[in-house]
Amino acid sequence: MAEKIEGSPGYAPGTRVSTKDIVENKITYTWWEPEVQYSWSLGQAMSKFLTGLKKGKILGRTCIKCDRVLVPPRMFCEYCYGPTDAWIELKDTGTIETYSISYLDSDARRIKKPILIGVISIDGASPQHGFMHYFGEMSEKDIHIGMRVKAVWKSPKDREGAITDIKYFKPLEGGEKK
């Protein structure tokens, strides 16, 4: 047990373990890998949205009551809690709301060539309505908040109805104006 000190917490129970202890098998441990598989039903809104992507289109939903155009689309509006009203085809251009330059992959492994990732608000949708995606054909120096971008699609035969049917967003030719 750790030594007693003045004030609270008066001591610090627990035994620290280092990575070295594990690699050298000084710690007894057990291993278990669960078989974990899901097949989420997409529901009405996402099914239509992904079918749209397969056709090279970005679809949104309108909420007349709130005067909103929602993307990603939903069958209900979270603000008025009513059903949304209609489908609407949006442009495949937009504006970078925020971004990051990542040197980590999804398991926190280090990677040499960074991933450019960010949130794009889509033209035709309500302000700051959009989704996350990759950026390409731009350098780490060029990328900035407010940059105008356009989707780069996979070829129609390679699309499968997934967010990755868009390969990435590239700089929009013709400048910064909406």
Place this chain on the structure above:
Amino acid sequence: MSRKVCVIGIGHTDFNSITPDVEWKELMYEACQKAYVDAGVDPRKDVDSFITCAEDYLEGFSIFDEFVPDQIGAVLRPCCTVCGDGLYGLGTAYMQIKTGLMDVVSIESHSKISDLLTMGDILLHAFDPVFERPVMGPVERPRYGGSPEYTKEAPKPLVGSTKEKQRVHPYFLAGMEMQNYLRTTDTTEEECAEVVVKNKMNAFFNPMADYEAKISVDNVMGSEYLFTPLKKLDISPNVDGAITFVLADEKTARDLGVDPIYLSGFGWSSETPWLSTREMFADYASRSSQMAYKMAGITSPKKQIDIVEVDDRFSYKELQHLEAIGMARPGEAGQMLMEGELARDGALPTNMSGGSLGIGNCFEATGMQKALEIITQLRGHAAKRQVPDAEVGLAQAWRGIPSGSGAVTIFERGGA
């Protein structure tokens, strides 16, 4: 403790073995929308607090709480997840209202178990990783190797590594418990089979049920032994669905012009998680019912309670739970069943909804399914399965394999 807590609205989807047409959000939205309309409240203005009961692994998320607010009307409002059966959510709402901080609280729970393809292995994942899991099957070897913190070669597990693929299905635990229950109470497999026959028959009169069937004890006895003495038909099949309740303090209920059903008592309790030292008498149900009776001022439950819905996810569980909550002495529930006491016109109508055997296993929504039936009965809205003059009802649920936790709620009609 002066405020009284009432149920002012209920809503539910149909229960279906699969629901490929809707995602979990749309399922929850339907149940919530119906409950809010039933209660006559606008969730965006009138509901002070929102509760969902869910477990991450059943849903397929690391933090399911994230994926909740939009579809239940909780955006920019107080909202939380309780990792437990829906009855735990009702108890939580009860406490929130009793503090005076909240007047109207909504509670949602659901099953979208058809999205989970590997249910058995997920339930095994709830067993103790050190003492229990290695006994239940082989351990897969590490597949990864590139973490910066480890050498390239994956670490070698010290126990339980074999090449076999097969792991045991966790329902074996129910088989063991049933074995123990039959032996210690002199209950027979046929009596358990009779529970299945009764509940699947009751389900014919419940339009939301998915597993109604007209079968005989012979059908049940003739079905395949899966976890001896547990047979295929003794086990409730899985089902998808969502249920939402709206609770309020009495004054708010009156202001809304709703005829309230009172939530007059609740209790919950947990037994030790160590399977090897846990007694198999549903002690969680005894303790939680005692707590609920005390809160509701019930001294003689069998006389004062008109209708009960108990957890029947395995047939013997209905009998075991009835005994644990003091409605029968050990070994007596089977006889009561055979003598017709648990039927609609019996002394203690039990699982009129069809129960989990007739409706399906709704996982964390199981308790809510039981409570929903009690409310429907107390409101007098149960149509052909209506129990006449039901004034006080009890709903009981268990958290399922392998837990030793459960809850009880008691509802009363009128000015109790």
Place this chain on the structure above:
Amino acid sequence: MNDVAIIGGGMTVFQRRLKETGKELSYLATKMALEEAGITKKDIDMVVMGSAPDAFDGIHQKGENLLDGAAGAGKPYVRVFNGGGTGVFAPIAGWWHVASGVADIALVVCEEKMGNCYPHPQTAFRHIWDPILDRPLSPNLVWLFAMEMNRYMTKYNIKKEDIARVAVKNKRNAVGHPCAQLPDENITIEDVLNSEMMAWPVQRLDISPPSDGASALIFCSKDKVRQFTDDPVWVDGVGWNIDSTMWTNRDLSFPRYVANAARMAYKMAGIHNPRKEIDFAEPYDPFDYKELHHMEGLLLCNKGEAPILTREGVTERDGNMPMCPSGGLLGVGNPIAATMGQKICELYWQLAGKAGKRQIPTDPMVGVGQAWGDIMQMATVAVLRRG
């Protein structure tokens, strides 16, 4: 509403990996809290468990598995959960167990065992993303915070060095904390700015470390509290609030849900002017910019003003408005739910005058603790008061 006091707290050491299991950690923290309160398991009416994703511990329904360590066997026991917000939400649940009159004495235990998850706790965080829109892009959790930090920095024109100051302050504050994972007396702004780039603008020392650990608190009704202390610390206000799941439809530069939760807690506590009436705070600081973001969300300063106050030394332990005197998550460690130890246990210890080397010199009367969770959408807030 019954008044609710805190009568004991406990906390294990926080470390990337601890030898003890989750149950054992829960037991150690619980035992310490029972000792401080001078009670035993039989005095506890009900138990609340706070713990974040099951995937860290690698146990489905992990609340059930942990319950014996948390003195829950044979008792009413419930687990509440809202991601990173759990560290302050579990004590809020403890509060309502007592404030409702249902329990006289409630124990709250928060546990996290992130070291169990292989190859890295980040692997579990992969499953917090939307399975349809986000997961196909193989995201890393740090991306989220990098994107929020970038938005915040750009909107208010904040320099990275002003953000790095928070990491320096908190890692230095943690030096007096016996449980701390990353205390550093000599760390400088340059150290933070020169640390490894993870996902721009987030660098290694901007981030709190994943940890194992547990903490515990004991809540007591007004009727019983005089048996234990003459100078109780009271829970004066609680608040919680959630924003939309659709984080790509929100402006990330200001956490409006934190402001909502804070307003709820301040209203309950009768606080009209938080900047004057609150003496110190424990805002949630898993990243250095989050302390600033949350100071603004807690209405303790204007939008974009937190970096300036930090630069001026206002938020130091001996400043006018100390922030994270415990050392926060950046200094003490981030075992998600168990950070109740820095956020609420610390408020209690500071207000009770028990914080030892970390004691704020100005004799604080009112403190606010806050946590933040889910997908940048959940805020949990509690206000504690002495006397």
